[in-house]
Amino acid sequence: MSKTADAIRSADAHSAHNYHPLPIVVATAEGAWMTDVEGRRYLDMLAGYSALNFGHCNRRLLDAARAQLERVTLTSRAFHHDRFADFCTELAALCGKEAVLPMNTGAEAVETAVKTARKWGYEVKGVPDGHAKIVVAADNFHGRTTTIVSFSTDHEARDHYGPYTPGFEIVPYGDLTALASAVTSNTVAVLLEPIQGEAGVLVPPAGYLRGVRELTRERNVLFMADEIQSGLGRTGKTFACEHEEVVPDVYILGKALGGGVVPVSAVVADRDVLGVFKPGEHGSTFGGNPLACAVALEVIAMLRTGEYQQRATELGDHLHRELNLMVGGGAVTAVRGRGLWAGIDIDPARGTGREISEKLMELGVLVKDTHGSTIRIAPPLVISKEDLDWGLDQLRSVLAE
Template sequence: MTAPARTRDSAGLIRAEEPVLAHNYHPLPVVVARAEGSWVEDVEGRRYLDMLAGYSALNFGHRHPALVEAAHRQLDRLTLTSRAFHHDRLAEFAERLAALTGLDMVLPMNTGAEAVESGVKVARKWAYDVKGVPADRATIVVAADNFHGRTTTIVSFSTDETARTGFGPFTPGFRIVPYNDLAALEAAVDETTAAVLIEPVQGEAGVIVPDDGYLAGVREVTRRAGCLFVADEIQSGLGRTGRTLAVDHEGVVPDVLLLGKALGGGIVPVSAVVARREVLGVLRPGEHGSTFGGNPLAAAVGTAVVGLLETGEFQRRAAELGVVLREGLAGLAGKGVVGFRARGLWAGVDIDPAIGTGRGISERLMREGVLVKDTHGSTIRLAPPLTVTAEELRSALQVLGTVLGRA
């Protein structure tokens, strides 16, 4: 007889997953059972400082009291109606999210990939209805090394062969240009271009921060070309970079904003397309939808998330602690760190390949009680909850220094 999960240790639970779960992930060998704030605890009671925060889904830490309370209150009232009916939480969520971002209208969805897919559909519909692009000729310009999700349309414009191989045929209509290259971007835009879709900071690629002026340049290119600027802020948005949005660093307002991850507070999946009225206004009943999109529970939690951001506290924390993060990483330069990029409380750290792979360093840090995750090659990502303290952050950096020193 199979033992109940609660009686298994970490090794047993990991073994139990092997025959019954698809092998589409390669997690670190830690089995989390409880969490609070910046800390998680495994089934044996070992504690770890979370320096990944669910790829920014946990910007406000694990089980933030205001978010948990909002979820509990809503669970006792109403969780789902579908969009066949109105419900009493949706208007406030949309009003406050639009005001927070400086845009007009909200299309609520569930996951980040759904937000991107929805953004692609909206951009194409706008191109046909408003710009006058001939039917089925619309193109969207994207950046190499992007990460926007893993649906078949999205991997069609990925340059990561791991994400693409074996999943064709691919969706046409996308032009890929180098990231942070305005000249290449401008050359790719023409009368068929519906939108330019980019991440203001490329997360999966290793927290790639563009040159100053790049985002403003994208805004100007799209303005001159009469196409949309779609900013994917699913990882970079909602406080992570020290501003509400990463585009705020250059005072740029995109036409379409894609949000997710932190919008659900680490409690429920919540995403949204937020846009100018004349863009989202192209959708008509029946052309797009989601049974769970904007459900009462999601709207209640999303509204509570917006409430936390309206205070500005988390944006300030990310900016101030970002200085601590950069100073700590600068102190490790030449001591196992060969380079890093940071914006706010978010960094991609390139480890000397002679010391180890990103995966290997992540496993060593895990054994020392710090959780991070690798990306390509010898790069690791640091994205702690915005609730982390300066002392916790310095402690994690000290552990990183110790691990690199031993290596």
């Protein structure tokens, strides 16, 4: 039995089967490349769903982590530590906000944002206790906790996990009229992804985010932008909302904030929003730990150079030009996305997204399918143009079969 087969067999025997990974067992990785236990190399065109925006084993991030590992890694929030203030200050400044509430995973950050909006609604807006409503979009993906799947329209994520948490109104993504109709005096927030990643990298109609911003401001409702996948350089801007010059009331961040080294997430807003929390009302043992803060501080410093946003813009323009040339050739029916992020719809007659992903894996390229015959491409922002073109050549080869 090969090393790969043996490792997969052992994993299947001793882990819950809540994922269906491609049959590859990664041993090492650097930049945009991963190497499996057999020594085969693969171009990573997924980047951990944007958690690896800065590539695998980025030296700046590893150096920051190593230096902190020698000092202190965890204090809990029972005590102050010497990286926390800098992390909060720098992240708040990056977002143009006043305060940060750190957590670990993206789902935790979304849960925190939900709690924030409800508390703000009761204590600031004056919504009767227990009556707060949050408007969300169909086909959203904000995580898989019990509360979050309560407002999911994905049956795989939602079915058989009830009873579900009430207090959410679901409207079609990109439909301002439906959104306006759903907002009532008890609405405390609108929670949206500026670009829906899991749904197939869906970009909303031009002017939609601006319209959401205007509507929420007029109705005294918080606009909460889930930038967990779309933020921190992926689309060519620090935040995807910037493409419409929109600043939400609340940023929800994760994935790339930890640089692919440690889990780091955060809710970022002004004091009039995050100020609703008092000691003991919300928290996390690991949230804002010294190791997380050290790595995230380096991520913020890297983003401040603008280098990664520029790379995502330039390489993203090239990526979309090349992908759009494939549309109408009999295999690709549509391409969507922004920056170094694309959803590619494959004619179902040519194969499912899983089948296309497996064929690409055989040629040394790693992507991920979603929703039937759609594949997603989101390479690390450090990928070279030559490697990107090589990966696209492999895609052309598979589609030509």
